[in-house]
Each structure stands twice: as C-alpha cells, then as structure tokens.
Amino acid sequence: MHLGHLFRQKGYEQVVFVLRRHPLIIFKDIVIFAIMAALPAGVVLLLQNVNPTLMTGAVSFPLLAIGGSIYYLAIWLFFFTAALDYYLDLWIVTNDRILSIEQHGLFARTISEVDLWQLQDVTSEVKGVFPTIFNFGSVHIQTAAARTRFEFEQVAAPHDIRQKIIELADNDRAYHPGGIEKSP
C-alpha cells in the first residue's frame, strides 16, 4: 500500500496498522444496490400485465426508457460514491501517531492526527448482532486536548486494536518524559 502522498512519514516512524471499515459494510451497500437494480424488472413485469401497450406506446416507451436510464445511472453513481466513501476512509496507526482520514460525501474530507503519547483513554465497542458475530465495532480514542476524540468506525477486531494502541502509547511515552501521565 502506497501512503506517501497521504502523509509525510517521519524517519523513525513505522506504520503499524492501516485500518478500514469491515468488508461487511461495503457488502451491505452491494446488497442494497442489487435490490435497487432488480426493482425496475418487477415494475416492468407489473406494467406488462396491467397495460401491455405501455411498453410499446409512442410516448410511454421513450419515457420509460429514459426514466430507466436515469434511474440506473443514478443508483450506479450513488453506489460508487458509497464505495468511494468506504475506500477513502482510512485510519493509520504508526509507532508515533494516529492519523484519521475520512471522506464525507463528495465535498468534505477530514484529516486529523494525534501523537500517541497524548492518548488518555482508549475504548473499544462491539454493539449489535452482526458486529458481535463478525467481530467488528468502534474504537474511541480520547486525548488530553479538549476537543480531540478520535473514532475508528466499524473496524475489524476493535478490542485487539485497542490493546495494541495502548501498548504503542506506553512505548511512545518513554520518548516524552515530560508528557501527560496516563489516567488510572
């Protein structure tokens, strides 16, 4: 994975995790897209039974064809945007810091980072039937700064990630002796 253009890696810095949402999240979007793509077939069958001439009418056929084309192009665009949202959301954990790169729709993108030694509280959460079965959930990261609360959303194995981040933060604090004490 080439990440050089996403963030400037320091000389001593090593990437430990590159996290995305669980693949089940994009699978859900694929299922929704498949259902929406199949819907017009049902509508066409219904129309053929109710009014067979509708599919051959001088005006109705062009209207239906144009409407169908617009419908399929629109759901294809929405599906691609959802897939892109999944693809572009990225959380990078190095031995020095955490980077959160999140795409929100077409026109909003947030990139934030926090040094590991600043972490005060890391919480992992698996909530719901599917998250429990497939072991995915959220990791909340609270820092000493007033504002900062990072969240890794719908990532796989959140408890393992929490444990690893705590270990990395403990290791990083050794290089920042004047830093914040870890909360009890």
Add this chain to the structure above:
Amino acid sequence: MPLWLLLVPYALFLAVFVIFSLIDLWHAWRFRSGFFSAVVLILIYLAGSAGILYLSFLLLAPLEWTRTVSFGVPRTDFLP
C-alpha cells in the same frame, strides 16, 4: 410537440451525472491508498457507466425522435 423534447431533461441529467462522476473519479485518484486498487475501482465504475449508457443507446436510438406527439390526450383506441 416533437418527441425529441423528452431528451432535454435527459441531457441535463447526463451533464450532472458526468460532473459528479468526474468529481468522484478525481477523489478516487487523488486520495488513493494504492495504485492498483484505485485503477480497479475506476475501471469498474467506467465499465458500469458505459454499459448502462450503451443499453440506453440501444433502446433509444431506433426511435423516431422528430415525429410530433401529444401529451394528455385521452386514449380511446382500446374502447369497444
């Protein structure tokens, strides 16, 4: 009215579709996390879009767009 007037809103939609597609494709390329994954994603999208547009063309191209049609006139041809 001529039938081709139906193509005006369709053309407007296609213009919006192209603009949004270009923005999405730019995002996919600009913020990619891997060359291969980005290329695959972009190619799938372009292939899907081309497929839908080609099917639309196959359905719409044979129609006689210059003929005049009327809307809102009640049909009576199916009455006994």
